[in-house]
Structures are given as structure tokens and as C-alpha cells.
Amino acid sequence: MGATDSAPGRGRTDARRRAHNASMADVARVAGVSSQTVSRVSNGFPGVNEETRERVLAAMKELGYRPNSAARALKRGDFRTIGVITFTLSTTGNMRTLEAIATSAAQEGYAVTLLPVAVPTQDEVRGAFSRLGELAVDAVIVIMEVHLLDSASLTLPPHVKVVVADSDADDRYAVVDTDQAGGTRDAVRHLLDHGHRTVWHLAGPSESFAAQRRTDAWRKALEAAGRAVPPLVRGDWSADSGYRAGLRLAEQDDCTAVFAANDQMALGLLRALEERGRKVPDDVSVIGFDDIPDSGSFQPPLTTVHQDFAEVGRRCVESALRQVRQGETEPGATLVPTRLVVRESTGRPPSREGRRG
Amino acid sequence: MGATDSAPGRGRTDARRRAHNASMADVARVAGVSSQTVSRVSNGFPGVNEETRERVLAAMKELGYRPNSAARALKRGDFRTIGVITFTLSTTGNMRTLEAIATSAAQEGYAVTLLPVAVPTQDEVRGAFSRLGELAVDAVIVIMEVHLLDSASLTLPPHVKVVVADSDADDRYAVVDTDQAGGTRDAVRHLLDHGHRTVWHLAGPSESFAAQRRTDAWRKALEAAGRAVPPLVRGDWSADSGYRAGLRLAEQDDCTAVFAANDQMALGLLRALEERGRKVPDDVSVIGFDDIPDSGSFQPPLTTVHQDFAEVGRRCVESALRQVRQGETEPGATLVPTRLVVRESTGRPPSREGRRG
DNA sequence: CACCGGAATGTTTACGCAAACATCCGAGCA
């Protein structure tokens, strides 16, 4: 019953964290100015005498003043924050993109908040989108297959701007994507140029748009070159699925070149081929996609298509902020180019005799 | 003049986003109650007639009402947000930890905002910490070597709670760490149990505390078993550094077992040994640390120490929220156990003849 | 029948900031 802390029953109003950061009013008092002047200094606005400004700055420093972002957001109507919706971070690509987003955003004075989606179902995604309304963000970047949210019932707060990374181009949104088709074309041509008659394809899961586009581009590149299109082999992005597919491919002795839709599957593929006694690149050439950091250490080092995730992230932020600042959405796609990284897993096909009818 | 409201030069006061989300007042008007009642419904407080509550809920739905988090934060004095400070996301561990943090936080109704630090220097880190004050977070989780911020000059807003993940135990903060020592001990014992006379160690960079602890534990485990402690070989976590170290290790024919401080270096090591004709596991056993997803697809599949990053993330959030809720810091370390995953890269040493003096 | 107690609901207020508007003051000019 005793007044432990200070006055009894003082009825701490609101903020139980009293002893907290100094407010503008505190600074104003110390500096002997009005809080409005403090505000001007704090925001670097003109119209403050140099001498006054310094007095205010000194007071700020003395009190350890930090603007309260909640009050700012409430007053200004924006949060200086970008949300990132993602299903999983466990792919190199998503992660690197996220990292670039965070860095670029930070440079612009924006924070990044993560909105993880537990299961990639429409409901979950829709849930994430609707939570958005109360989630203190000015824009969202979606790193995820967007067909998950193509339902028309999707309602998201009208002021939240959306950018979609690395996914299908829904024309309602701004999309930033790697040039999947270009990268694939380069990969296929690289193999054909080495003399392979055709190129097999270890595709990613059919639900993935990125996988779909690589597959389409692969088929198109072969057709354009007048080559036969071998049957499709599918994996699920994992090294293990690549291994399993590799066991099957090792049986096809007319298979001299494989384009794997990502590096991890290529890793499994290499192991399967090795196990089955098919030498890479002497018997079979293998090319991947992504250029994950380890791919130079595969056995043999993997030739692959480098994706510039950092650039993707950067452009996502760029587009998001442009939309926020202009106050209007900006649908349309941006393509980030890829680069072929030639290492040791590709070479000429084995000489012809013995195969063929 | 003018005065219509949409007159030219209307000077929209504050929030230029007028047509925005409905506010409590709007809901109150529609439901025919006071905004306070709306607040009570919104927060699930008692003392509202069931019938009234439903009327309010209906109004909310009709208007698509979403509480404004800025106003909430301002009023309540907390942000329901956890910040994560990290240097890079490009290691599997950091990334998986981050993912678990985001998921756990979401379950508790907390958002996660990312605070990337460009360069891991003290100044940068200190900068990140001081920005924290205005950065709308109630707690921070640091995924980073803390010795970067051991400077006493580090001042962070007094109300922000700190949890340090996977790093050294500074007794000012709560620390959640993987049981590096235990995992290392298991790895070394596993090899010794297979009959190896001693175990070499491919260490991580000396700046890393995690690396340091693995090295210490490795040495201690060997000493405890009365074995010789071979010279230390150092890498920098990358597969490539593992490869380079592997080339050197391949020269040591008394080296029959290597404990690599992470899986990526083990990957490079495997390649180097393979290239030099040293069979794994017949000539040399290799064991890693981390159990990254691909390690089961290495050649051969890698025996390694599994780290439960998800659990680390979860406990970080747990500790952070406990601190936030109790309003006081809670220094002390928590250890998350590891698990040995035995695959095919470890076995008995080759028979002795031919070696030895 | 005046009164009490408590549930349901309403009114006031303040959170920290910044836009809008108001004021003050000295320099320049007729």
C-alpha cells in the first residue's frame, strides 16, 4: 500500500514507460524555444536562425532526444516502412533479394518489415494481405508466386503499393523479374554451340512460374535451333530431387547435355551421374541456374546462369518508393539481365560412334 | 473564398491520404455508438452488450475498418515490433534463424523489422543501435558477433530489450546460442569411436566467436581423449576456402579424419580430397557442422552436426517478449542442443600398414 | 420510494509530432 514508486495511486496515464525518451516539448523547454522550432530543426527545415538551431541541437543531444516514429507516422500519414511478404526464405534467391531490399530501403530511410506466410495457400496469402492494413507499411514487395493471390477477392488497403518480385506478371502490379528467358536461352545456346545435338531439361516444380518460364524458354530455344525437344524431367528445386532425376537421366545414353532449372538440382544431378559412372563434362554436360555461392565448388565446378538478386531487390525498392512518392501505382514489368558463368561442368559431347541408329 | 472543400489550393491538412481507412470515429458513427465502445470491441474488452458488439462488428466490416497501428503505438507506448540487426543474411544459419524469428514473432502478434548493417564495424553497429531509438521497435535481436559492439560507449535507448543470437555471451544481454561445444564433442567422438587416432580441424575465421568455440571444443575433446592435437587449418566459412585447405590436407597422409567447422567448407574439402585421389570415407573421413539442406547431396552425403536454427529463433523471440512484457532485462545464456546426423562421409580409418614409423 | 451498486455506454483528455496559421520585429521605402 505504500507509495513505492512515487506518489501513491498516481494513475500513470498512458505510456507506462514514462522515464522514456525526451519529447519535443522537453527539448523545447531546455532550448528555450517552442516545440515547433524543435520540429523544424529535427526535420532540417529552413527558417531557423543558425544560432537557435545550434541551441536546439545541443538540447537534443543533452536529452538524448529521438523522434517518436509512431507520432510521426500518425501525423504524416505514412510509415516509412516497406513490408516484404514471403513464403520461405530458405532459397538463396529469396534471401539475397530480401537482403538487397533491406539495404536499399535503409539507404532511402525506409525500414523493412517481414511478413512471413506460413503456408503458401491463397487463404494464407490473403490473410497476410489483409493484415497489411494495420501493419504500418506504405508498400509491399511480394516475393512469391503471385498466382497464389490471383483471386479477385483479394482486397488490400487502397493506399498500399505493391511490387512483385520474380514472379508472373499480373498487370495490376509492378513486377521486377530476372530475365529468365534470356538466361535460359544463353544456357541452351552455350550447350548447342559446344556441339550437343540437343539439351535435356531438369525442370522445377510446375507450380512455380519461374520454373515454367525457364521450361518454356528452353523449349523455344531448342525449337528455334531446329533441335528435337527431349521429354521433360521434373524436380522440386531440391538437390535430392535432382539426384533422383539424375539417376533416370543417367540411363539415357543419348543424353549428353542437361540444363537444370537451378543449381541445387544440378548438384544432385552431378552426384547421380558420378555414381552411375557418367563423367561430367566428358560424357554429359550440366548447366545450372542461379549461381549460388557454392556452385563453384561443386564437382566439377558448375557452369551456370548468374542471377543478380541484389539488382532485383534494388529495383523492387526503387519501384515501391516511386509509387509511394507519386501516390499512384505503376504496373509494368522490369527485367534484370542474367550472365552466363562458364566453369567446368560443360564441354563437347563425346564422339558419336556407338550411339545413334 | 472558395471554401467548398475541394476548392483549389485546399491545403489538405495533415494526412494527404484522406480517403483512407475508416477510423474508429467512422465506425462509431455507423454503428451509432461512441468511439470508445468501438475501441472496447476492437480490443476485445468486456463490458459491451452482445448486441452492441455485433452492431459494431458489422459496422467495422462494412467500412473495412483496420486499427491504425501508428495511433495505437503512440497511445500505448509500444510498437509490437521486434528489430533484427544483422550483418549479412547470406549464411544459411542467419537466414534460417531470421525466418524462425519472423514466424514466432508473427504468432505473438509482433512484426519483425530488419536493420541491415552494411559493414560489420563497431561504428556501423553503434549507428544501427542508435537509430533504434526512433525505429519503432520494442526489442532487438542481434544476429552477429557481439564483440563488435562491446565498446562501453554503446548507448541504446533504455527501453529497448536486447537478445543476442548465436554469439558470445556478454553478460549484459540475454544470449541464445547453439550448443557449439556439445555438437563439436559429438563430432569428434564419432570419429574417434570409428578408430581414428586423432581428428584434424578445418576452422572458421578467427574473428568469429562460433568458430572460436568450435575450435576450443575440438581441442578440448581431443585432449580429454588423450589424443594428439594436429595443427589448425583455417578457412573463412566459404566452400572455396575449404577447397584450398583441402588441397593442403590431402598432402598429410596421417590425416584420416577432418572436422570442418561448417558444411560449406566441408563441401570444398570433399572436392579437394576427391581431386587428389583421397577417397572419402575410405581414406579420409569428413564431418561438417550446420546440416545445410544440400549436405545430404554432397559427394558423398555429408555426416554433420545439425543445428536447430529454428529453435534458436524461437527462443530469441521468447526471451525478447518476456523482457518486453516484464519490463526488465534478463541477461543469461540459453543453449540449444545439436544433433549428429550420420551419413556417408565418415567411416573407419584405412588399415595402418604403410603409415606410421 | 428514495437510494445503492454495478453494468453499459459516453465524454474528455493526452500520447508526440508537424501543418497551418498567427505574431513579432527590423529593414527598406514612399
Added chain:
DNA sequence: TGCTCGGATGTTTGCGTAAACATTCCGGTG
């Protein structure tokens, strides 16, 4: 001298919410 003009600064106001406090209305009670 009286006036305007513009830079420097102060005052008022409101953003959306929720705590604190006030009011209303009810059945039950002495």
C-alpha cells in the same frame, strides 16, 4: 513618419487511439 515585406519564431489544432473519468439506467433494498 508610417507603411509594407519577409524572415524568425510562437500558438493552435488535429492525426486515431485508449485510459481515466462521467453518466445513464437498471433492478434490488431498506
